[in-house]
Amino acid sequence: PHTAVIVVAAGSGQRLGAGVPKAFVGLDTHTVLRHALEGVFAAPAAQVVIVAPSDRVGDALTEARAVAGERHDLVTVVAGGLSRQESVAAGLQAVWPDVERVLVHDAARALTPPEVFARVIDALTDGKDAVLPVLPVVDTVKRVSGDRVREPIDRSELAAAQTPQGFRRTILDAAYAAASAEHTDDAALVQSTGTPVWTVPGDERSFKITTPGDLDRARALLAVAPV
């Protein structure tokens, strides 16, 4: 079955404070988006849909062509929306008719290794309709309101959600068509329609570059082991 990967890269990166949209911040000689695409193109994708800020569509296409080489025909670039959910919805509109499964990936998880893509795709091949890479939570977690601690939460029941998240295409389309509330990831949106979601192991290198400290970490990892 044909697989499309939607790479959402339309965020402003306000928390990063780099002055350019996050996906276009440089890590080494290459941008966040370029590194993310290296991982994506290592997967057996039939289509790669990049969702970029509306004034960066041309830049995203240039980045994608550099990574895709002879596979540049697989690349589609569309403009994103005001929220991540709107950006994914815009990407879904551009997925080709013959695609049967869709992976949605944050460009900000720029150093995600190819093995994670492989695990998600394998689980879909095994018949799961919705697949989420997760990591155990290492911190002790509390429920709070304001500065008051309400209760501890048993972390053995918790997992941190990463991307790429994989779905049978018909199920993701239906969930987005029915979406009323905003969800912070696609697994939550799909689960809200009653579809069970299954986990596969994520990877520490899939952390989301959000703050200046995350940017330092990504740059340090690349300096030690260039990707």
Ligand code: C5P
């Ligand atoms: O803001 P955050 O880092 O959680 O965003 C996760 C991913 O979603 C990023 O790759 C970002 O570019 C993307 N995004 C988007 N459109 C938005 C907001 C976020 O494509 N409006």
